[in-house]
Amino acid sequence: MKLQLALDTCNTEEALQIVGEVENSIDIVEIGTPMIIEYGMEPVRKVSEQYPNKLVIADTKIMDAGEFEADIAFNAGASIVSVMGITHDETIKGAVKAAKKANGKVLADMMCVTNLEKRAIELVELGVDYICVHTAHDVQATQSPFASLAKVQRSVGSERCAIAGGINEESINNVIEFKPEIVIVGNGITGQKNKAVAAKKISDILHD
DSSP states (O other): EEEEEEOSSSOOOHHHHHHHHTTOOOOOEEOHHHHHHHTTTHHHHHHHOOTTEEEEEEEEEOOOOOOHHHHHHTTTOEEEEEETTTTTTTHHHHHHHHHHHTTTTTEEETTTTOOOHHHHHHHHHHHEEEEEEEEOOGGTTTTHHHHHHHHHHHHHHHHGEEEEEOOOOTHHHHHTTOSEEEEEEHHHHHHHSSHHHHHHHHHHHHHH
């Protein structure tokens, strides 16, 4: 299982500093959608340059112009781009085409997808590498990603699964039994007083 650090509300310099603090415990750095909206591809470029041993995902949440938008992220140094699982198949195919050109990967965010099992299978058949069960920030108080993760795991296997949404040291044990390929943690690390300790605790649990 890989630990992905989600960076959403910092600037580029802060992102570089945080990655430096936790780099020994994480595998993937996510430049989150809020950062991309505010700073464009600059943080993707800087993080991938300064930490070439880490995978960098641009959380672009692509809904249209799949190949064109994915190209932008891959050209900036991203290893993985995200698309929305509910978007058109043609958009998915475009992002997958861009990924193949760049030797990168595509992650599908399953927010708002109603038939998770069916769509997960379709997305994998379209060439998507990872299916991300994501409890959105706005509904984390009332929804949990774990039941959805079980459905996706049964459909496409643990090696295709990613999970995001309120994961922290307390809830990480709920993830372990499903063995998703990617576990995404944001505030569970970035919101902690000692980020390095928080990241190491979660990493140790994942790799125990």
